[in-house]
Amino acid sequence: MEIQRVGVVGAGTMGNGIAHVFARGGYSVVLCDVEQKFLERALGTIGKNLEREAAKGKVTADEKAAALGRIQPVKDRGKLADCDFVIEAATEKFEIKTEIFRDLDRLTRPEIVLASNTSSISITKLGALTKRPEKVIGMHFFNPVPVMKLVEVIRGLATSQETFTAVRDLAVKLEKTPVEVNDAPGFVSNRVLMPMLNEAMYAVMEGVARPEAVDEVFKLGMAHPMGPLTLADFIGLDVCLDIMRVMQGGLGDPKYRPCPLLIKMVDAGWLGRKSGRGFYKY
Numbered sequence: 001m002e003i004q005r006v007g008v009v010g011a012g013t014m015g016n017g018i019a020h021v022f023a024r025g026g027y028s029v030v031l032c033d034v035e036q037k038f039l040e041r042a043l044g045t046i047g048k049n050l051e052r053e054a055a056k057g058k059v060t061a062d063e064k065a066a067a068l069g070r071i072q073p074v075k076d077r078g079k080l081a082d083c084d085f086v087i088e089a090a091t092e093k094f095e096i097k098t099e100i101f102r103d104l105d106r107l108t109r110p111e112i113v114l115a116s117n118t119s120s121i122s123i124t125k126l127g128a129l130t131k132r133p134e135k136v137i138g139m140h141f142f143n144p145v146p147v148m149k150l151v152e153v154i155r156g157l158a159t160s161q162e163t164f165t166a167v168r169d170l171a172v173k174l175e176k177t178p179v180e181v182n183d184a185p186g187f188v189s190n191r192v193l194m195p196m197l198n199e200a201m202y203a204v205m206e207g208v209a210r211p212e213a214v215d216e217v218f219k220l221g222m223a224h225p226m227g228p229l230t231l232a233d234f235i236g237l238d239v240c241l242d243i244m245r246v247m248q249g250g251l252g253d254p255k256y257r258p259c260p261l262l263i264k265m266v267d268a269g270w271l272g273r274k275s276g277r278g279f280y281k282y
């Protein structure tokens, strides 16, 4: 089935980026969130990001206007009924995603694929909420979506080969590079990345080095574009903690124990860049 009309549920950081790349790729996009102000903020962000791409010569002024014109912001989820593919990028809470997946299963055509951009929730569990687990898959974009090339394509236990192929091809059409991964807590990206960030936090907590020094080691010694603590602040320390807890619970190995300093900072409301304070002050 040819995909023309794409539904995006959740218009936050990731949802607006996903809507951006689909609209830029020529798809018509129905962007759904719970409040008008979130939709307006998303359209504002997409407009600014397209402007930046236009300034760099990546898109023309006409293409920018056309891409924006292809995005229909909606509060009413019923407007997703005639979509050919839906990707969920709502808040990372299982109860929220449960309600969304049950509803999407009820209101969209049974043959369409339902994807999730979740960073850590089990695709197998999301699939089991629906009557079409073979058509449920993870399509994990990276932030900022218009810039980052990678898409982890995650097979749940029941995901069919047909669904996998369709989503892999879709990622390629968006000029992304799909990488195949099986469903497991943290997938590959966070399973490997988060323990490294967590270990960098232990190094700070134990007085091995200051955050600046830890980050410098990674930038200069390993050619990372940013150090692990700058990256943790960028991702959000609450998000890092949630992901560590998902891996600790799901994999059961003590090596995934979140760093006590991370827990304390989240308790203090130091969530990184978005709260103005994390390992650094913003």
Ligand SMILES: NC(=O)c1ccc[n+]([C@@H]2O[C@H](COP(=O)([O-])OP(=O)(O)OC[C@H]3O[C@@H](n4cnc5c(N)ncnc54)[C@H](O)[C@@H]3O)[C@@H](O)[C@H]2O)c1
Pocket: 009, 010, 011, 012, 013, 014, 015, 032, 033, 034, 035, 038, 089, 090, 091, 092, 096, 100, 117, 118, 119, 120, 140, 141, 142, 143, 235
């Ligand atoms: N931020 C990242 O770096 C990143 C990277 C990869 C994947 N993810 C994943 O992407 C998803 C979204 O993360 P985000 O960072 O964009 O979060 P965010 O908080 O910026 O945005 C979430 C949006 O979902 C909306 N929402 C909540 N409940 C909804 C509902 N019932 N229906 C429609 N919309 C609803 C919220 O209003 C909000 O606008 C999460 O699953 C997260 O794990 C995030």
